[in-house]
Amino acid sequence: MLDGVSILRSEKVKDELILDGNDIELVSRFAALINQVQKCHVKKKDIRKFLDGIYVSEKGTVSEDQ
Structure with missing residues (x-):
């Protein structure tokens, strides 16, 4: 810790x-x-991640509308 x-x-x-x-x-x-x-220890499971208090459910890129 x-x-x-x-x-x-x-x-x-x-x-x-x-x-x-x-x-x-x-x-x-x-x-x-x-x-x-x-x-490392969890395989084939739904791994939910927390990042600085924000629940991260999806990652991707943001594109600008033109």
Whole structure:
């Protein structure tokens, strides 16, 4: 665990971890470490990712309308 980052397990939502800290770099780094471990051990499952408090359901590029 990184210094300055606390982990709370949600009692209301199943399989939810809440990362809390004052330094967004440390919190983001810890979330990335959890995500890397999850990708190694979870195969053929719906892997839902959290990125700085925003639920990431889809990734892609944004194009400008002309």
